[in-house]
Amino acid sequence: MTSVLPTAPAMTAQERMLAAQTASRQIGLLDDDRKRRLLLAIADAIDADADAIVAANSADLDRGRVNGLAEGLQDRLRLDAARIGALSGAVREIADLPDPVGRTLDQRTLANGVALTKVTVPFGVVGTIYEARPNVTVDIAALALRSGNAVVLRGGTAAEQTNAALVAAMRAALAAQGVDPEAIQTVDEFGRAGAHALMNARGIVDVLVPRGSAELIETVVTQSTVPVIETGAGVVHIVLDESAPLEWAREIVVNAKVQRPSVCNSVETVLVHRGAAERLIPAVTAALQERGVTVHGDPAVAALADSIVPATEDDWSTEYLTLDVSMRVVDDLDGALEHIRRYSTHHTESIITEDDVSAERFLAEVDSAVVMANASTRFTDGGAFGFGAEVGISTQKLHARGPMGLSELTSSKWLVRGAGQVRP
Amino acid sequence: MTSVLPTAPAMTAQERMLAAQTASRQIGLLDDDRKRRLLLAIADAIDADADAIVAANSADLDRGRVNGLAEGLQDRLRLDAARIGALSGAVREIADLPDPVGRTLDQRTLANGVALTKVTVPFGVVGTIYEARPNVTVDIAALALRSGNAVVLRGGTAAEQTNAALVAAMRAALAAQGVDPEAIQTVDEFGRAGAHALMNARGIVDVLVPRGSAELIETVVTQSTVPVIETGAGVVHIVLDESAPLEWAREIVVNAKVQRPSVCNSVETVLVHRGAAERLIPAVTAALQERGVTVHGDPAVAALADSIVPATEDDWSTEYLTLDVSMRVVDDLDGALEHIRRYSTHHTESIITEDDVSAERFLAEVDSAVVMANASTRFTDGGAFGFGAEVGISTQKLHARGPMGLSELTSSKWLVRGAGQVRP
Known part of the structure; x- marks a missing residue:
């Protein structure tokens, strides 16, 4: 079992997100192989911490039963050894996907010799707000890191202890790999205030992906000032x-x-x-x-x-x-x-x-x-489409539409290389 | 002078935007040549209506002087024969750009024979909120139509009569070409309520592009529930x-x-x-x-x-x-x-x-x-980069980053062609 590195309790939601932003600069510069190995270390850490994660999950389930959590939701929340094996297996599959960062999207040379290259880059910090499904915690963290992003998680309250155990295992793996563990953050303990801080973290969080019910998505879309990718319902x-x-x-x-x-x-x-x-x-x-x-x-x-x-x-x-x-x-x-x-x-x-x-x-x-x-x-599915992983299915028209793979967690920038040229 | 087709006065802002959405379906299916000819007709209509446009502009300028509009803003607002020639000239240049719609972005065939094609499509309805610069009225309308979109405009109050004259000329050109004139809308007469309606037209307006001061952009970004492309300030x-x-x-x-x-x-x-x-x-x-x-x-x-x-x-x-x-x-x-x-x-x-x-x-x-x-x-400029036209320079990371050309006014969709395949 890896040593569990707790999130620093004294930090505010805002401080956590700023720490994620700082960490994103290190993550964003890691090469393909470093990112791959980071994900394999996370998968190993989840397997090694299985007992602690199951114990935390039992506590969430006990609380859920007392609070009358619906049977279906209890089932989505439940983790056992087999489901933990599926979680770490999914992380290993994401590890093996091609790096979406550094691809050339466009290339032009101006008449004056200035060379333009448009390349894919990580967003920076990806935020997500979702319900009591612990698999989303691990999936989104792995997808974000694989594409060079830091991540800020806000999961359902009913899964709070499970998520804390998963995040602790993943952060310990980052630290053991010499990577700033602040690249994986949670604002779960701050409850609604954490979600509110995340939705208003313009300039810190670059994109927010809500996952869950139509009601949750509607709330995020209408309240967030951070740009949102809507993963919507399907009639x-x-x-x-x-x-x-x-x-x-x-x-x-x-x-x-x-x-x-x-x-x-x-x-x-x-x-x-x-x-x-x-x-x-x-x-x-x-x-x-x-x-x-x-x-x-x-x-x-x-x-x-x-x-x-x-x-x-x-x-x-x-x-x-x-x-x-x-x-x-x-x-x-x-x-x-x-x-x-x-x-x-x-x-x-x-x-x-x-x-x-x-x-x-x-x-x-x-x-x-x-x-x-x-x-x-x-x-209509990232797996069926051959993306190897799925962030969600976007029903909006901006940035991503349909099944979203790793590429949809990247932005782009223009690199311009000259030799002293000025604009006439 | 073309006959000026007024916008229907009895329609609410909401009804105008719904009419634009209906018209967007026709515009979205026009082929390259139809769109090109539509823009040339708009350029001709602006030239033909020059006197009426200058008269409307004089009225705006008179009102501006009475209201103490700053000299620099008066200059931006002013239209004379030469500036109207520049406006119509810009539309003719946009007419000659390649069609950004229908390009293949990705293509895959699944093992079972199902063929996937990701193609560029128009957004549908593009909204824009901007200041008292009549050139934006014409520029954005031309860029939106060239990329197969309808447009809803909300310009600065100080340019209200100028914009009304420009919109009337452009709508008349659409009607004369057999295209639904509702594809060009303005919500100027509704004042702040028009801007508010536009920022909350989720499901009708697909993307909103604010152009102007940092303050205007900040307002739109924080208040809009329609997805926004931020064209930001440059330090x-x-x-x-x-x-x-x-x-x-x-x-x-x-x-x-x-x-x-x-x-x-x-x-x-x-x-x-x-x-x-x-x-x-x-x-x-x-x-x-x-x-x-x-x-x-x-x-x-x-x-x-x-x-x-x-x-x-x-x-x-x-x-x-x-x-x-x-x-x-x-x-x-x-x-x-x-x-x-x-x-x-x-x-x-x-x-x-x-x-x-x-x-x-x-x-x-x-x-x-x-x-x-x-x-x-x-x-850093759409013209200098060779895009031929510029919608603005995006400083956000979602969808578009840097100079935005016609392509950035398109979304995509997946076309899937099968022969009875089901998912195993």
Whole structure:
């Protein structure tokens, strides 16, 4: 077991963040191999501290039970030996990813000989506000360090002791590697004041990534003066076009709903072209119902299938995250596009069609991070996209859109090399 | 003179922005040639409406004189035939730039055959809040439309009638081209309420670019819930390293200060390595003073040159924008880096040196949008960088950093093309 280096208790939230900023300058200059070894040391430290981490987690869980924490949230919070092994394994995978820093994005030489190079650089300090999921603590710290950033964490209060044990293990690993441990900070002990300080740390924290419920994200987006990358909710649509092959329609809708209903890329609403309703709806709803899905349908759907729960207006904007799906018949592709404009959260939408014109129109006109033709919405994922890791899925348009990998935790700067040139 | 199409007076600020959002869908799908012709039509309309625009501008100027508008601001506000020609000329130059939309940023094929393409797309609706400079009205509208975006403008109250005339001319040109004129909106008539509506139009306006004083930018950054691109002030530094050649030092410092002192890329502070102070300071200060520059120096500078105004603590963080410069002797490169960390606005810094190690360390360690060795800071400019146009110079790290061209007014989306694949 590594020696646990506690965070200095006398520091204010502001002082902690300033210490992270100072440490970020060292981290930002580390080369690829140093950063890789740093992450491997963090993975080892988490494994070595497993007992202490499980003990801290038990204390959080005991408190959660007393405070009536919901069963599902208790499960997300729980760490055992196997889950700790998964945490350190994820850190080792991030260690092996290519360094996103120092890539050349643009290169030009002016007529006067001045050479311009635009290169990727770390942001500096990455902040994150999230809920009681200890895996986020380790994931985000590893992703931030791998991309040369310091990190300031603010996790859910229900995971406070677990997070403190994880942070202590990771900081000890940094110190043992000769790196300033202040590069990993938490403002958990400061409660709401810590979150408030983090959201207002303009000039210290360079970017803030909220992860969690729509409500948490909305709070951060509206209150933060630090630039935010919004990782949003997914009211995800699949459109079954007039020419949709039955087999693709059925398999893709079932996969997108059933494979992992609790995640943001699972489908919530299926829109069926009126010209295909009779052909597709009975078979698709039956396949869903066989897998335990409740179908909330409009009257046109109910007329074609059994056991349809009448859909209400609220259904169209609901991210169920459960074995529920809403289904509606639309007059045509325009009707589908209009429904999507109104209710989509701009995450992922897919059309199932054999008509190339419809497919390309859908790809061009739908204003979402990921727009698909003839594929399951479940592919919207950093892992599936081949990024090797995922910071989150951005539903905003600034800086990052869609699955975010390590590259999205970098900024850029212009390096200009001259030989005495002045501007005429 | 084209017929002037007034903005519908009965619409609220919110309704105007929603109309811009609807229009953005049409603009976003226009091809390169349509957008180019649209801008040429706008340039023609501005020329054709010159008399009406000058008349509106005279009314603004009369009101400005009555209200005691400062001479410098009156000059920025003033439009005459020549300046209107410059406005329309700028639009024609933007028309001829390459289309930033539809470029492929990334392309991958998954093992299962699903094809991923990341392409540039317009943001949708670009908002801007700026001061009483009518050229910004036309510039930003042209840049936004060229990149496939609708635009919502909120200019300074002192330019209200001028902006109304310019917007009317541009909207008439859109309508004549068969494009929804709601793609160019102003919320000027709503005063502060218009600015407030714009800053809170999350989900309607995709990005907000404030242009103007540090105070205006600070207000927008802290109050807006729409994502902001900060175009910031420049407390720009030049470091004269121990090995700096006298000629380069003198020519670059003079160019960076004197050529156009009122802009953000002009130098404000010169830091001189102690080992080069005696060799460089007398000649560099004399050259500056010959051109009318007041040098605010620390005691070490004053000991080596005549007519030095004692520098105060405030000088180090002042963006003069005038023929003033501050100058300080630092012990070494570390001392220069520390000063820059403390006082820089992260816009542009340059080192003058013959020592490659110093140059590369400076390029790596200075955390600014543009970092230079042996070149004038005046090169930080979209035009000088070869972008053909400039939206502003971003001093933030998210999305855009440094001079912003048309590309920085685009976002991206992932297009996914499959043949029925589902996630295993």
